[in-house]
Amino acid sequence: MSQTARQMSIGMNILGFGAHASAWRKAEVPANAYLDVEYYRNIARISERGCLDAIFLADGPALAGDIAQHPAGRLEPTVLLTAVALATRHIGVIATASSSYNDPFNLARRFSSLDHISGGRAAWNVVTNAGDAAAQNFGLAGAPRHVDRYARADEFIDVTLKLWDSWEDDAIIGNAASGQFADPHKVHSIDFVGEHFSVKGPLNLPRSPQGRPVLVQAGSSEGGKALGSRYADAIFTTQTTLPDGQAFYQEMKQRARQWGRNPDHLKIMPGLSTVIASTEAEARARFDELNAYSGEAGLVQQLAFRIGLPPDELDLDAPLPWERIGPVSEFERGSHGFLEAQLNLARRENLTIRELSRRILVGHRLLVGTPEQVADTLEHWFRAGAADGFNIMPDMFPSGVEVFVDQVVPLLQQRGVFRREYTGSTLRDHLGLPYPASQYQRAAEAV
Amino acid sequence: MSQTARQMSIGMNILGFGAHASAWRKAEVPANAYLDVEYYRNIARISERGCLDAIFLADGPALAGDIAQHPAGRLEPTVLLTAVALATRHIGVIATASSSYNDPFNLARRFSSLDHISGGRAAWNVVTNAGDAAAQNFGLAGAPRHVDRYARADEFIDVTLKLWDSWEDDAIIGNAASGQFADPHKVHSIDFVGEHFSVKGPLNLPRSPQGRPVLVQAGSSEGGKALGSRYADAIFTTQTTLPDGQAFYQEMKQRARQWGRNPDHLKIMPGLSTVIASTEAEARARFDELNAYSGEAGLVQQLAFRIGLPPDELDLDAPLPWERIGPVSEFERGSHGFLEAQLNLARRENLTIRELSRRILVGHRLLVGTPEQVADTLEHWFRAGAADGFNIMPDMFPSGVEVFVDQVVPLLQQRGVFRREYTGSTLRDHLGLPYPASQYQRAAEAV
Numbered sequence: 007m008s009q010t011a012r013q014m015s016i017g018m019n020i021l022g023f024g025a026h027a028s029a030w031r032k033a034e035v036p037a038n039a040y041l042d043v044e045y046y047r048n049i050a051r052i053s054e055r056g057c058l059d060a061i062f063l064a065d066g067p068a069l070a071g072d073i074a075q076h077p078a079g080r081l082e083p084t085v086l087l088t089a090v091a092l093a094t095r096h097i098g099v100i101a102t103a104s105s106s107y108n109d110p111f112n113l114a115r116r117f118s119s120l121d122h123i124s125g126g127r128a129a130w131n132v133v134t135n136a137g138d139a140a141a142q143n144f145g146l147a148g149a150p151r152h153v154d155r156y157a158r159a160d161e162f163i164d165v166t167l168k169l170w171d172s173w174e175d176d177a178i179i180g181n182a183a184s185g186q187f188a189d190p191h192k193v194h195s196i197d198f199v200g201e202h203f204s205v206k207g208p209l210n211l212p213r214s215p216q217g218r219p220v221l222v223q224a225g226s227s228e229g230g231k232a233l234g235s236r237y238a239d240a241i242f243t244t245q246t247t248l249p250d251g252q253a254f255y256q257e258m259k260q261r262a263r264q265w266g267r268n269p270d271h272l273k274i275m276p277g278l279s280t281v282i283a284s285t286e287a288e289a290r291a292r293f294d295e296l297n298a299y300s301g302e303a304g305l306v307q308q309l310a311f312r313i314g315l316p317p318d319e320l321d322l323d324a325p326l327p328w329e330r331i332g333p334v335s336e337f338e339r340g341s342h343g344f345l346e347a348q349l350n351l352a353r354r355e356n357l358t359i360r361e362l363s364r365r366i367l368v369g370h371r372l373l374v375g376t377p378e379q380v381a382d383t384l385e386h387w388f389r390a391g392a393a394d395g396f397n398i399m400p401d402m403f404p405s406g407v408e409v410f411v412d413q414v415v416p417l418l419q420q421r422g423v424f425r426r427e428y429t430g431s432t433l434r435d436h437l438g439l440p441y442p443a444s445q446y447q448r449a450a451e452a453v
Numbered sequence: 454m455s456q457t458a459r460q461m462s463i464g465m466n467i468l469g470f471g472a473h474a475s476a477w478r479k480a481e482v483p484a485n486a487y488l489d490v491e492y493y494r495n496i497a498r499i500s501e502r503g504c505l506d507a508i509f510l511a512d513g514p515a516l517a518g519d520i521a522q523h524p525a526g527r528l529e530p531t532v533l534l535t536a537v538a539l540a541t542r543h544i545g546v547i548a549t550a551s552s553s554y555n556d557p558f559n560l561a562r563r564f565s566s567l568d569h570i571s572g573g574r575a576a577w578n579v580v581t582n583a584g585d586a587a588a589q590n591f592g593l594a595g596a597p598r599h600v601d602r603y604a605r606a607d608e609f610i611d612v613t614l615k616l617w618d619s620w621e622d623d624a625i626i627g628n629a630a631s632g633q634f635a636d637p638h639k640v641h642s643i644d645f646v647g648e649h650f651s652v653k654g655p656l657n658l659p660r661s662p663q664g665r666p667v668l669v670q671a672g673s674s675e676g677g678k679a680l681g682s683r684y685a686d687a688i689f690t691t692q693t694t695l696p697d698g699q700a701f702y703q704e705m706k707q708r709a710r711q712w713g714r715n716p717d718h719l720k721i722m723p724g725l726s727t728v729i730a731s732t733e734a735e736a737r738a739r740f741d742e743l744n745a746y747s748g749e750a751g752l753v754q755q756l757a758f759r760i761g762l763p764p765d766e767l768d769l770d771a772p773l774p775w776e777r778i779g780p781v782s783e784f785e786r787g788s789h790g791f792l793e794a795q796l797n798l799a800r801r802e803n804l805t806i807r808e809l810s811r812r813i814l815v816g817h818r819l820l821v822g823t824p825e826q827v828a829d830t831l832e833h834w835f836r837a838g839a840a841d842g843f844n845i846m847p848d849m850f851p852s853g854v855e856v857f858v859d860q861v862v863p864l865l866q867q868r869g870v871f872r873r874e875y876t877g878s879t880l881r882d883h884l885g886l887p888y889p890a891s892q893y894q895r896a897a898e899a900v
Contacts, residue, residue, distance in 0.1 A: 030629060037627030037634070041659065043539070043570045067558055069657040073635040079620075079658040082559075082566040088535040089570055092490070111514055111590040112529075112555065119529040123490045123536055142653035143558040173526075180484030182477060185746065187484065188520040206589035210516040211526040212488065299632065 015395030056411030060098030098433030126215030126432035156229030226343030235261030251392030462842025503858030507545030545880030573662030603676030673790030682708030698839030
């Protein structure tokens with residue numbers, strides 16, 4: 007392959023002990039490892055050994071899940087990823103934070119700080135947080151409606167981008183001899199007055215190494231697609247079948263064009279959960295061993311949560327109860343993207359609930375197989391116009407990231423679709439995204 | 454001295470390039486050093502070499518000062534101090550954050566994360582932020598009134614402590630074999646409903662190594678004193694004369710008793726700005742050299758800001774215009790503590806404005822002198838019942854922290870008032886504070 011062949015991007019999604027809810031039961035690491043910064047640093051170092059683009063941390067501001075049976079609680083991502091960034095040199099760090107339960111000034115500043123400290127490797131994954139538990143930690147009785155959360159998110163992102171742009175690149179003069187520190191004409195109040203926020207600015211930090219931290223967005227609802235295609239640099243999405251993945255990819259690129267953007271600068275990255283072993287039989291055994299801890303009920307419970315129905319009302323050997331599932335656009339109990347992805351897979355392959363539950367992990371398409379099978383799938387989706395890259399969710403850490411980096415990545419490299427070394431220093435470089443000019447600089451130049 | 458002699462605590466306050474506004478002009482480090490994590494790590498390592506208790510970062514969520522002439526902007530403290538903590542092993546890290554412009558859940562979680570990651574070395578310095586610039590970044594036309602900011606702060610701290618306590622110490626079982634992760638009876642909703650906040654909880658993080666991060670409070674107003682004596686582990690205060698320092702110390706210990714607290718567990722730490730050299734003449738020359746950059750006007754400008762009057766209306770060779778200065782308790786343009794400290798010094802020593810401006814740096818008592826003179830002052834205040842420790846603000850970094858650690862600390866050690874090595878692992882250990890039981894654990898045991 008030539009140097010200039012299109013390359014895929016790969017993010018490593020660190021979901022606690024792994025994507026499988028029973029990963030902690032295997033005890034590859036102690037039960038308190040998820041509170042230990044070294045646990046995350048180790049995964050990041052392994053990922054960097056494989057030249058991956060970034061590590062990714064999901065998040066939500068509430069205690070989720072059944073703490074009697076599953077590890078719960080999470081270190082705050084911007085703090086944790088600061089620690090991780092300083093133990094690595096190249097890999098990007100993507101932190102999730104809520105637009106519903108933060109203020110733009112504080113969030114913009116924290117991510118700018120992370121971008122400064124990491125030398126240009128920070129990204130913000132914006133989420134709006136369905137679910138009442140988070141809302142109840144912030145003075146609300148329950149989550150705002152889907153449409154309202156996305157309206158707030160839109161304004162939140164607009165303010166955040168303005169704050170990140172509020173110092174022009176060359177605002178600092180830094181002449182100790184003359185005593186000129188900055189050019190005040192290159193530091194701009196943003197004077198934002200909107201429906202949800204009024205923010206004067208400027209940010210109390212100079213522009214960060216990437217200009218702006220990378221913006222990642224993960225919603226696949228109508229609101230999420232509108233938001234992501236307008237603002238995001240990368241879209242994390244759940245796509246369970248190739249045709250749906252291709253359709254989503256085409257739609258998002260088209261939407262980006264409609265916003266006047268270069269569609270190449272919007273990277274589409276579906277999630278893929280993985281259970282990998284040298285042979286398919288071994289991979290199935292590994293999956294079965296994890297499933298055995300909580301039995302089939304564990305898998306079905308997660309599926310039930312995603313589609314918003316009580317698990318004990320589901321008949322495992324029947325198809326989905328389609329008549330009980332309303333339009334995705336009116337779903338208020340969780341992620342529209344997850345719901346749609348489960349429905350798409352069940353419909354296209356005519357699966358029973360039991361079958362469907364074994365094809366999905368943490369809401370994403372699951373691949374149980376060999377390194378070759380995983381590489382085949384990634385290459386296929388990448389070449390078939392369904393993905394610019396992938397968000398990988400191994401079943402279990404650290405073994406799941408080790409096998410991916412040591413056995414899948416070399417295959418992708420041999421096939422010419424993944425880098426053999428880092429060629430840039432920032433996450434924007436890895437993703438093939440240009441450095442964004444400050445919107446205030448453009449305005450000044452236009453005068 | 455015996456092992457058990459009372460020891461002072463010392464915090465190192467990293468104020469940009471140093472406490473002197475012209476420190477950056479000396480160019481001991483590049484003009485962008487304040488954005489470089491290595492700058493802070495270096496200061497922290499030097500401080501740790503001197504066995505200091507903690508480093509401290511002030512903060513406010515707005516761009517402050519004249520950016521044409523002075524470095525402006527700050528990395529967000531919890532993110533920055535995560536980076537610093539991981540480059541050190543013992544020293545505490547104290548981050549300032551606003552109770553007026555944060556949510557308790559997010560703040561409690563971020564500081565808990567820092568406490569987990571640092572192995573029990575985190576502290577929150579709670580400030581309420583006078584000044585309109587911060588307010589205007591958070592949807593307000595101007596800062597809430599002093600009394601309202603402190604009412605919110607009181608409730609904010611109450612919620613935060615409850616969140617930090619919401620997991621009992623032994624809530625995690627972590628038995629991978631049996632699948633028991635936590636005892637749900639030891640993880641408590643806090644169900645807080647107040648005037649400013651409604652927070653259900655629990656925090657989405659287990660209890661941190663110190664039980665609760667150390668709570669520092671810096672207000673010396675009536676509201677600040679009430680708040681600090683009730684909740685704080687340590688009080689940072691500005692005291693410009695020994696009698697005032699002694700009176701404040703006595704008052705705060707008495708207030709702590711009235712809240713039913715052990716007064717030994719409330720540490721009083723006045724600030725001290727330092728300009729240190731081998732001889733008094735050299736120290737004065739160092740101070741004069743820094744002053745020369747912006748001339749006398751620079752010092753007077755800072756004084757004028759602290760007392761809330763325009764600098765060009767001040768007669769440098771006259772006393773303070775007492776008739777133009779109203780009661781401290783009604784001062785809405787800045788810190789009550791700073792105002793009172795300047796007034797106390799001018800009044801007790803009958804100083805002109807010019808004289809007063811040379812006795813104060815960043816609002817705190819300034820000592821220009823030799824290592825012996827600094828050690829004498831610290832020891833005197835410590836033994837005379839005016840301080841349990843000090844918050845040191847060197848004129849300039851890194852030389853100001855180097856001379857303090859290498860020349861002042863050894864004198865304090867020889868005199869038996871400061872440790873020669875760390876004897877504990879947490880900031881609470883350094884400060885001589887006990888591990889706090891969870892309020893929910895106490896409630897459970899009482900049943």
